[in-house]
Amino acid sequence: MAKYIARRVFYMFITLFLIATATFFLMKTLPGSPIASASKLTPDQLAVVEAKYGLNEPLPVQYGKYMLNLAQGDLGNSFQFKGASVTDLIINRLGPSFLLGAQGMILGVLIGIVLGMIAALRQNTIWDYGSTLIAIIGISIPSFVFATTLQYWFGVQLGWFPVALWKDGWMSSVLPSIALAMGPLAIASRFIRTEMIEVLSSDYITLARSKGASGFEVAFKHAFRNALIPLVTVLGPVAAGLLTGSLVIEQIFAIPGIGEQFVKAIMINDYSIIMGTTLFFSVFLIFIILVVDVLYGVIDPRIRLSGGNS
Amino acid sequence: MEKILEVKDLQLSFHTFAGEVKAIRGVNFDLQKGETLAIVGESGSGKSVTTKAIMRLLPESSSEFKSGQILFNGKDLTKLSDKEMQKIRGKDISMIFQDPMTSLNPTMTIGRQITEPLLKHQKVGKTEAKKIAIDLLRMVGMPKPELRIKQYPHQFSGGQRQRIVIAIALACNPQILIADEPTTALDVTIQAQILELMKDLQKKIDTSIIFITHDLGVVANVADRVAVMYGGRIVEMGTVDEIFYNPQHPYTWGLLSSMPSLDSADEKLYAIPGTPPDLLDPPKGDAFALRSDFALAIDLEQAPPVFQVSDTHYAATWLLHPDAPQVEPPAAIVERMKKFPGSRYYEGVAR
Numbered sequence: 001m002a003k004y005i006a007r008r009v010f011y012m013f014i015t016l017f018l019i020a021t022a023t024f025f026l027m028k029t030l031p032g033s034p035i036a037s038a039s040k041l042t043p044d045q046l047a048v049v050e051a052k053y054g055l056n057e058p059l060p061v062q063y064g065k066y067m068l069n070l071a072q073g074d075l076g077n078s079f080q081f082k083g084a085s086v087t088d089l090i091i092n093r094l095g096p097s098f099l100l101g102a103q104g105m106i107l108g109v110l111i112g113i114v115l116g117m118i119a120a121l122r123q124n125t126i127w128d129y130g131s132t133l134i135a136i137i138g139i140s141i142p143s144f145v146f147a148t149t150l151q152y153w154f155g156v157q158l159g160w161f162p163v164a165l166w167k168d169g170w171m172s173s174v175l176p177s178i179a180l181a182m183g184p185l186a187i188a189s190r191f192i193r194t195e196m197i198e199v200l201s202s203d204y205i206t207l208a209r210s211k212g213a214s215g216f217e218v219a220f221k222h223a224f225r226n227a228l229i230p231l232v233t234v235l236g237p238v239a240a241g242l243l244t245g246s247l248v249i250e251q252i253f254a255i256p257g258i259g260e261q262f263v264k265a266i267m268i269n270d271y272s273i274i275m276g277t278t279l280f281f282s283v284f285l286i287f288i289i290l291v292v293d294v295l296y297g298v299i300d301p302r303i304r305l306s307g308g309n310s
Numbered sequence: 311m312e313k314i315l316e317v318k319d320l321q322l323s324f325h326t327f328a329g330e331v332k333a334i335r336g337v338n339f340d341l342q343k344g345e346t347l348a349i350v351g352e353s354g355s356g357k358s359v360t361t362k363a364i365m366r367l368l369p370e371s372s373s374e375f376k377s378g379q380i381l382f383n384g385k386d387l388t389k390l391s392d393k394e395m396q397k398i399r400g401k402d403i404s405m406i407f408q409d410p411m412t413s414l415n416p417t418m419t420i421g422r423q424i425t426e427p428l429l430k431h432q433k434v435g436k437t438e439a440k441k442i443a444i445d446l447l448r449m450v451g452m453p454k455p456e457l458r459i460k461q462y463p464h465q466f467s468g469g470q471r472q473r474i475v476i477a478i479a480l481a482c483n484p485q486i487l488i489a490d491e492p493t494t495a496l497d498v499t500i501q502a503q504i505l506e507l508m509k510d511l512q513k514k515i516d517t518s519i520i521f522i523t524h525d526l527g528v529v530a531n532v533a534d535r536v537a538v539m540y541g542g543r544i545v546e547m548g549t550v551d552e553i554f555y556n557p558q559h560p561y562t563w564g565l566l567s568s569m570p571s572l573d574s575a576d577e578k579l580y581a582i583p584g585t586p587p588d589l590l591d592p593p594k595g596d597a598f599a600l601r602s603d604f605a606l607a608i609d610l611e612q613a614p615p616v617f618q619v620s621d622t623h624y625a626a627t628w629l630l631h632p633d634a635p636q637v638e639p640p641a642a643i644v645e646r647m648k649k650f651p652g653s654r655y656y657e658g659v660a661r
Contacts (some may be wrong), residue, residue: 207415210399211430213396222415301464
């Protein structure tokens, strides 16, 4: 197992190197530069500032310097916030994003699993159709439409929760978390329904019933664990995306999270934040995928063994 | 002999998109304590459905008991609630399935799977149940049961898995064991081992077995009595000797003729022509008439009643009617009948 994880970490560094390189050059093809928007500067002043930040050097040299710093764990300083290191900026923004993501994920997956189980156990009844309807709504309505609807009804009309901003503590996190939950909810309920229906028709379920197990025991002791595997696969990347901040939702609710900072950074060409956040997302996603692979083994003993040998 | 199970005029249908499939159309049989009853017939004849109906394992949404009774120790199983049925399943009646590769839960240790019925039906604690499970595994011939009890199904071979399934089925010493083609998915040497094991265990725990198969070789090996099913009905029933050496129904003749034997190696193997009847719209008369070389005019008009051949032997064919013409069964069947005292071809040759 340790050997397996060590090799995965090695691959992770190769992946990160490729992502960093691609992002760096893609980013440099964006029109403008961090200081180009400050149009009040004279060409002489501009040259001085560019020289200060090393922006006048040839691209390969800039790339080399960045990668050298990166190898030492230094993500550089932000262009827009004077002297603030990118690492600090990301860490400061992590809290709200992580809270929203975790709440949205847990809420969505739990409700999704319940809906999916109900749909599978009451197949082709009003319960099933109702659960399907909710899933379709969750998948097909864009999150920004759903988010603004929530803001209008529960923020403006009913006044139960703050409309936006991050000022009322946990209450501020409720509406954005619900908005974030719709995606995982829809995915979880559909996957669980399909898998449960398939698992429930398998031979070992008939055997479990022939032993005298009740409907509840069959569904939860025998079928559920076998239905979880495909769900874990799809939910891994979804979790990574949610936990590191949803760009759209944070923008709409004016949440000071990573996503919101990322969008702003792209608009004003804050190179070091773009690079830093991209790499942070990547590390997180790769880590989650590793966790998912380890989880497979926990859920399914057949995978546990082959994973250990490979 | 004591009757343990009695199926009376059982009729069962499936509701499908195409309409009502009359899968079982009036099945009658009984099971004695300690005997092995084999149900034979081709795919779709209703043999599996009959036993799943006894266990009430058919999907309730699409299947329906039309009439009849399944009396187990005097209780009608068709009338029991789900809860009452759960108390019988695995304790009084249990089942072995066809494919051991898929009939064990892949994410549960076999120990948990074996102890589950024990914990459910018998007042034993976890440690006690584990001890019984180890004993059961030893009883079905599993080496090192103390170690293997912690393993998962994928760590066992097909034959071993079927032994585990048998151990699960026998955990609570059931009165009836239903074996639904338990050896079909296994290769021939393992088949023989599993059959031997089942015969041994039957003697040990004195259970009755309903053995479903389409392998007549297996039937001759294990069964006391045989029921031949066709088109959702039992067309002939008798002791093993009666079915093998004095068969009366043309379908039984066909089945026996299509069985390879050691001395028929050079001949082309007989096959029953045609296909099974469509039970969405069952034929009016004898379901086998259209495929039979021996069909009478009345076979197409009216379903034959059951004619008694002996105390233990009966068949549903018009050929047994006093007014029916005498027909000559196929040569291979006549050869068999020559060896059976009481058949009209008996030659008094000792077999």
